[in-house]
Amino acid sequence: MGCYGEQVLPRIVNVACGMKTVEPLRQRVCEGLAGEVVEIGFGSGLNVPFYPAGVTRVAAVEPADVGWKLADKRLRAASVPVQRSGLDGQSLPFPDDTYDCALSTWTLCTIPDVATALGEVRRVLKPGGTFHFVEHGLAPDEQVRRWQHRLEPVQKRVFGGCHLTRPIADLLRSAGFTITELDVFYEDGTPKVMGANSLGIALSP
Numbered sequence: 001m002g003c004y005g006e007q008v009l010p011r012i013v014n015v016a017c018g019m020k021t022v023e024p025l026r027q028r029v030c031e032g033l034a035g036e037v038v039e040i041g042f043g044s045g046l047n048v049p050f051y052p053a054g055v056t057r058v059a060a061v062e063p064a065d066v067g068w069k070l071a072d073k074r075l076r077a078a079s080v081p082v083q084r085s086g087l088d089g090q091s092l093p094f095p096d097d098t099y100d101c102a103l104s105t106w107t108l109c110t111i112p113d114v115a116t117a118l119g120e121v122r123r124v125l126k127p128g129g130t131f132h133f134v135e136h137g138l139a140p141d142e143q144v145r146r147w148q149h150r151l152e153p154v155q156k157r158v159f160g161g162c163h164l165t166r167p168i169a170d171l172l173r174s175a176g177f178t179i180t181e182l183d184v185f186y187e188d189g190t191p192k193v194m195g196a197n198s199l200g201i202a203l204s205p
């Protein structure tokens with residue numbers, strides 16, 4: 001990865017993902033997290049203030065060193081111990097059946113081999129563990145989907161491999177999860193091509 005991907009992009013993500021308007025979604029997706037949690041695509045720790053009191057420890061998986069540095073202030077204010085524990089969601093350095101919950105917010109769009117990453121999340125979750133997610137992806141409407149397919153090559157180049165057309169719920173089901181809660185909606189104030197969100201909880205068998 002060059003200077004743009006390593007230095008500039010994590011700062012752009014920190015600002016773009018750090019908008020106040022997104023905080024209610026972070027609050028919602030973190031509700032019910034408890035026990036030992038693995039968060040993939042930790043970024044600059046924007047979910048840290050929303051971890052509920054029932055969380056005992058968080059293992060953060062994040063490749064960008066700059067993202068981790070930008071998380072510093074939030075980490076110092078955290079009421080839960082958070083450790084940078086891995087660099088790649090596609091290859092999690094944890095034994096099977098380790099975590100009670102997993103968390104991913106706007107990350108499944110970017111991980112190159114998303115099916116492998118979801119397989120890894122399933123592997124490290126205990127049986128019956130829950131995967132909390134809010135992700136943008138393939139829109140429910142055909143007209144928006146057409147634009148997503150057109151714009152995806154540009155999006156991938158500018159935003160470090162971010163896909164617009166990943167079918168989030170289908171990917172979760174294909175990885176063997178059972179979706180127990182799902183809300184699909186367009187995010188206010190975001191162009192529909194980028195703001196088709198899926199927020200929910202998936203159960204690991």
Ligand SMILES: C[S@@+](CC[C@H](N)C(=O)[O-])C[C@H]1O[C@@H](n2cnc3c(N)ncnc32)[C@H](O)[C@@H]1O
Pocket residue numbers: 013017018040041042043044045046047061062063064067087088089090104105106107110111112
């Ligand atoms: C759009 S950002 C979202 C960051 C954060 N989850 C949030 O909500 O603010 C996507 C994140 O995925 C991370 N990422 C990219 N490839 C990854 C991989 N293979 N494994 C884990 N995280 C990855 C990026 O570095 C970035 O921090």
